[in-house]
Amino acid sequence: AQKITQTQPGMFVQEKEAVTLDCTYDTSDPSYGLFWYKQPSSGEMIFLIYQGSYDQQNATEGRYSLNFQKARKSANLVISASQLGDSAMYFCAMSDPLNTGFQKLVFGTGTRLLVSP
Amino acid sequence: EAGVAQSPRYKIIEKRQSVAFWCNPISGHATLYWYQQILGQGPKLLIQFQNNGVVDDSQLPKDRFSAERLKGVDSTLKIQPAKLEDSAVYLCASSPPFGYTFGSGTRLTVV
Numbered sequence: 137a138q139k140i141t142q143t144q145p146g147m148f149v150q151e152k153e154a155v156t157l158d159c160t161y162d163t164s165d166p167s168y169g170l171f172w173y174k175q176p177s178s179g180e181m182i183f184l185i186y187q188g189s190y191d192q193q194n195a196t197e198g199r200y201s202l203n204f205q206k207a208r209k210s211a212n213l214v215i216s217a218s219q220l221g222d223s224a225m226y227f228c229a230m231s232d233p234l235n236t237g238f239q240k241l242v243f244g245t246g247t248r249l250l251v252s253p
Numbered sequence: 254e255a256g257v258a259q260s261p262r263y264k265i266i267e268k269r270q271s272v273a274f275w276c277n278p279i280s281g282h283a284t285l286y287w288y289q290q291i292l293g294q295g296p297k298l299l300i301q302f303q304n305n306g307v308v309d310d311s312q313l314p315k316d317r318f319s320a321e322r323l324k325g326v327d328s329t330l331k332i333q334p335a336k337l338e339d340s341a342v343y344l345c346a347s348s349p350p351f352g353y354t355f356g357s358g359t360r361l362t363v364v
């Protein structure tokens with residue numbers, strides 16, 4: 137069974153600094169997808185970044201990058217130059233094996249990020 | 254492109270009452286998901302539809318929860334009777350072959 141572990145309940149960072157949110161995963165399938173979502177207090181889930189298990193390079197999307205270490209089964213999110221608007225819950229998630237064509241997501245418990253001025 | 258629409262936004266009911274949530278996915282999205290997010294936890298999949306057929310409902314408490322997706326478009330999720338532990342945010346999401354879009358969710362409080 138797939139499992140996502142986020143060990144940091146909360147993180148604090150000062151504005152303009154970089155922060156790393158940890159995520160480790162467990163699966164026996166060779167093909168899978170890893171996602172990061174942001175959930176502000178308003179409740180919607182906002183997609184940030186995706187990494188496929190066969191992707192050779194780490195994914196990047198603007199200020200977000202995913203530090204993918206397959207051997208360690210980790211997929212940490214790095215946010216560069218933090219902004220006050222980055223304060224939110226952040227969830228790491230894993231999808232079904234990519235060859236099934238379906239995308240059930242298994243989520244971690246989340247990390248609450250607080251950005252201070 | 255319009256997003257995934259959900260209603261109501263908030264609902265408060267007493268235990269043992271029934272409640273229904275509605276979701277209208279993005280036009281053309283074949284796959285629809287209902288997730289339950291209990292406070293302090295990540296979302297957990299309740300049911301997944303592909304068009305109007307159920308793909309996965311293994312974590313749906315079928316003695317009290319039901320869901321349908323008529324005509325492969327919008328969907329309703331029903332709880333009858335509700336328990337205190339059903340208090341959560343119910344998120345609907347839809348996808349084409351790849352790529353999720355979530356709705357804003359329905360926050361249910363059972364008292």
